[in-house]
Amino acid sequence: MITDDNRGKGMGDEMxxxxxxxxxxxxxxxxxxxxxxxxxxxxxxxxxPWTEVxxxxxxxxxxxxxxxxxxxxxxxxxxxxxxxxxxxxxxRWRQVTDRHWCFDGRSAPELNDVVGKSIARLKAGQGASTSxxxxxxxxxxxxxxxx
Numbered sequence: 549m550i551t552d553d554n555r556g557k558g559m560g561d562e563m564x565x566x567x568x569x570x571x572x573x574x575x576x577x578x579x580x581x582x583x584x585x586x587x588x589x590x591x592x593x594x595x596x597p598w599t600e601v602x603x604x605x606x607x608x609x610x611x612x613x614x615x616x617x618x619x620x621x622x623x624x625x626x627x628x629x630x631x632x633x634x635x636x637x638x639x640r641w642r643q644v645t646d647r648h649w650c651f652d653g654r655s656a657p658e659l660n661d662v663v664g665k666s667i668a669r670l671k672a673g674q675g676a677s678t679s680x681x682x683x684x685x686x687x688x689x690x691x692x693x694x695x
Contacts, residue, residue: 570629570630570666570668570671571629571630571631571666571667571668571671572630572666572668573666574630574631574664574665574666575665575666576665576666576667576668576669576690577632577662577665577666577667577669577670577687577690578661578662578665578689578690579686579687579688579689580623580659580662580683580686580687581686582622582623582686583617583620583621583622583623583682583683583684583685583686584621584622584623584624584625584683584686584687585611585613585617585621585623585624585625585638585680585681585682585683586625586627586667586670586680586681586683587606587607587611587624587625587626587627587679587680588627588628588679588680589603589606589607589626589627589628589633590628590629592605592606592607593606593628593633598633600634600655603626603633603634604626604634604636604655606626607624607625607626607633607634607636608624608636608650608651608652608653609644609648609650610644610645610648610649610650611648611649611650611679611680612647612648612649613641613649613680613682616684617682617684618641618649620684621638621651621682621684622637622638623635623636623637623638623656623659624636624638624651624653625659625662625667627667630666630667630668630671631664631665631666631667632662632663632664632665632667633663634655634663635655635656635659635660635662635663636651636653636654636655636656637653637654637655637656638651638652638653639651639652639653639654640652669690670683670687
């Protein structure tokens, strides 16, 4: 589990540059075979340093995810401004309100190649108001890699 005692290094300049358009200039997120939830953490990180601990905490809580997502999701990705900032293996879910849940998990080193990548191709349609996206069948490779 990621804790204050296990801070890791800061996210550095590449994480602080949010002036570009949604995911612009970053390579697209590669395929992820397992069920994955993408959590949008823009507002949760506002005013906080972009450390490993803060990114995990912003990704961890509190989400209105349904029972199927909680039962099947293997990975959680924290995304800010269209770029993956953290990747975690979900270990369990705990209820924090009547409709909101937090996951407990660990960094997912098997997804290191996902951090820093753009999710622009997976962006919700105009007007979508959900703060998370669910991919229970995993995330497909970009079209240029599907041949």
